[in-house]
Amino acid sequence: MEVIMAREIISRRQYIRHWDYAVPVIEAVSRQNNIALEQVTFQHIIRHFEQTYNLHFIFFEKDPFPMLPSAGLLGSEYIRYRELVSNPDVTYLDDIICKHNDGFTIYSKEEEKYLVYINQTHIQRRVIFTILHELAHIEAHFSTGRSDEVALACANNYQSNQLEIEANTMASLFYINNERMVWHLKNKHTYEQIKQANTISDNALFNRLVDFVHYRILSYDEHLLDDQQQRRVAIDLVTKYKQGNDILQQYYDIDV
Structure with a gap:
C-alpha cells in the first residue's frame, strides 16, 4: 500500500486507539532487549517482528524488461538495503505496481507466512518508514482478524482510508516512541x-x-x-x- 506521509488531523480519541496498538509492541521490545524505552529504535522494532511473526521480506522495483518472461527472484546483489531486514529477496514487478505502491503485505495460508513487499526504489529513510508501516498493518489488522478490512481498503481509495492513517500513525510511533x-x-x-x-x-x-x-x-x-x-x-x-x-x-x- 502507498505510504501517505502527510499526517491528516484525527481526534485525540482516535490517536489513542492507534497508540494502544503500537505501545505494547514498543514495551515488549524494551523488555525483551532489557533496554529502556528511550533506547528502542526502529531496528529493534523490525527485529521484534521478525522474531514474533513468520515474515519474509521481498524488495521490488520496476521490471526493466517487461516484454520478456519474468525473471523471478533475483540475486542478493540487486538488494539495495540488505542491512534493514534479515534474508530478504528481491524481484521485478509491473510498472503500475511500482508507481503506485510503496509496499504491501500478503498472508500466505499455505506457508503460514507474511510476505512483505517493499518498494526499494526510494531513499533509505522512506523505505524504513514503509517497512514500519507494513509491520503496523500486521500488528493491527492481520493478527487481530481484521485482514478483510485491509482487502476492502485496497479495493477502494485507500490513500485516505482510516486503516492507512492508523498504520502511518503506528509506524511513526515505532520510528521514535x-x-x-x-x-x-x-x-x-x-x-x-x-x-x-x-x-x-x-x-x-x-x-x-x-x-x-x-x-x-x-x-x-x-x-x-x-x-x-x-x-x-x-x-x-x-x-x-x-x-x-x-x-x-x-x-x-x-x-x-
Whole structure:
C-alpha cells in the first residue's frame, strides 16, 4: 500500500486507539532487549517482528524488461538495503505496481507466512518508514482478524482510508516512541540531530513531532482550541524548533 506521509488531523480519541496498538509492541521490545524505552529504535522494532511473526521480506522495483518472461527472484546483489531486514529477496514487478505502491503485505495460508513487499526504489529513510508501516498493518489488522478490512481498503481509495492513517500513525510511533522523543528533548538535541540519530526523513520527523506536540504536549486545559487550532499551534511550534528555537525542549518532563 502507498505510504501517505502527510499526517491528516484525527481526534485525540482516535490517536489513542492507534497508540494502544503500537505501545505494547514498543514495551515488549524494551523488555525483551532489557533496554529502556528511550533506547528502542526502529531496528529493534523490525527485529521484534521478525522474531514474533513468520515474515519474509521481498524488495521490488520496476521490471526493466517487461516484454520478456519474468525473471523471478533475483540475486542478493540487486538488494539495495540488505542491512534493514534479515534474508530478504528481491524481484521485478509491473510498472503500475511500482508507481503506485510503496509496499504491501500478503498472508500466505499455505506457508503460514507474511510476505512483505517493499518498494526499494526510494531513499533509505522512506523505505524504513514503509517497512514500519507494513509491520503496523500486521500488528493491527492481520493478527487481530481484521485482514478483510485491509482487502476492502485496497479495493477502494485507500490513500485516505482510516486503516492507512492508523498504520502511518503506528509506524511513526515505532520510528521514535514518546520516551525516546522526550529523551532527545531532555538532552537538548536539535531537530537535525534527532533526524540523524534515528535515520528518519525530514518529512517523517516533522510529522512525528507535530503529532507529539498535538496529542501529547497540548494539555486538556486547552479545551478552547479545536483540533484544527491545536494542529496549527503544533505545526508552528515544530517549525520554530526546526529553525533553531529551543521552545520544545522545555517540555521534556511531560507525562508521556
